[in-house]
Amino acid sequence: MPNYQSSSVETARKAVAARLREVRLDARLKGHELAERCGWHKSKVSRIENARTPPSDTDVQQWCEACDAGDQAADVIAASRTADSMYLEWKRLQRTGLRRLQESRIPLYERTKLLRGYASHVVPGLFQTPAYASALLSVISRFHSTPNDTPEAVAARMARARVLHDAGHRFTMLVEESVLRHRIGDTKAMADQLGHLLSVMSLPAVSLGVIPFTARERSMWTLESFNIFDDQRVHVELLTAQVTLTAPGEVAMYVQAFMELRELAVYGAKARVLVTEAIQALSQ
Structure with missing residues (x-):
């Protein structure tokens, strides 16, 4: 996404990233451990948690399931979609x-x-x-x-x-x-x-x-x-x-x-x- 300096978009994306990080921490998983469970490159977890890469619906679903928090996936996906809708190409x-x-x-x-x-x-x-x-x-x-x-x-x-x-x-x-x-x-x-x-x-x-x-x-x-x-x-x-x-x-x-x-x-x-x-x- 091109860099548009909107605090609304940035704040919403950071909130989603922070929530996913909390899910990982609650599961007592390190970043590389979560990446391994999801079959991702180890840097992907860091990029998502630092709001550099917006997660897809599938990413969120895999993340939550890997952390035994599948019941939280729907709420996180909804928040992610809301953040995404603020900037629509x-x-x-x-x-x-x-x-x-x-x-x-x-x-x-x-x-x-x-x-x-x-x-x-x-x-x-x-x-x-x-x-x-x-x-x-x-x-x-x-x-x-x-x-x-x-x-x-x-x-x-x-x-x-x-x-x-x-x-x-x-x-x-x-x-x-x-x-x-x-x-x-x-x-x-x-x-x-x-x-x-x-x-x-x-x-x-x-x-x-x-x-x-x-x-x-x-x-x-x-x-x-x-x-x-x-x-x-x-x-x-x-x-x-x-x-x-x-x-x-x-x-x-x-x-x-x-x-x-x-x-x-x-x-x-x-x-x-x-x-x-x-x-x-x-x-x-």
């Missing part, structure tokens, strides 16, 4: 295509009352048009070499966007001006997408801010795209994976970053001017 999330991933996120968006998001590269998914989403998801599918089910994935993304019109939800989103200028799809698709942003801005539940190229001296550098769900969890999108953060301190840090980025943005008429200028630039 796109190749795993998208192994059957993009449709199921889009559909799986709908319940989270439906139960979220306040969604705050920051986009530094592409238009937020909730605000995308079918043509823009199709062009973007096609590129993602090709890059990650996943089954190409783009039409179905686009339909699922559009279904998720219906939450914009449901009562009881608020959406406060920020985009860098570069998002308006980075062309996804052909000229018509991009123009329609920008026009759709103008429409989305008028929705009562939506606040859309644009951070202009000419923003005053920045108090925050450009970050990776992220979404904050009700102050409870943060999804951070990396090139290789989605990282889910739930530790209060980490969530609070992203909230702080969002608040500082929000101060750099323009809204209302000024934001509309930037979108309109981006539309006009498409014909130049």
Whole structure:
């Protein structure tokens, strides 16, 4: 797993490692003795106990059985899977295509009352048009070499966007001006997408801010795209994976970053001017 400095992920993995170590110690086994019982190289026990190598379900099962603690395997496996789910590589999330991933996120968006998001590269998914989403998801599918089910994935993304019109939800989103200028799809698709942003801005539940190229001296550098769900969890999108953060301190840090980025943005008429200028630039 690439090194992503998230204390949530690291802490969860260390907790699993510590629990397995306790199981071994309770069995009065040394590391090399456990490795021998499991038929492993002697260094494997050390790597797992030091959280350098995440154990597989089979590893945990063998470990517990070798320590005469088979009844603990299910709980340790559940904890290990929870730690693993905090860092999910796109190749795993998208192994059957993009449709199921889009559909799986709908319940989270439906139960979220306040969604705050920051986009530094592409238009937020909730605000995308079918043509823009199709062009973007096609590129993602090709890059990650996943089954190409783009039409179905686009339909699922559009279904998720219906939450914009449901009562009881608020959406406060920020985009860098570069998002308006980075062309996804052909000229018509991009123009329609920008026009759709103008429409989305008028929705009562939506606040859309644009951070202009000419923003005053920045108090925050450009970050990776992220979404904050009700102050409870943060999804951070990396090139290789989605990282889910739930530790209060980490969530609070992203909230702080969002608040500082929000101060750099323009809204209302000024934001509309930037979108309109981006539309006009498409014909130049």
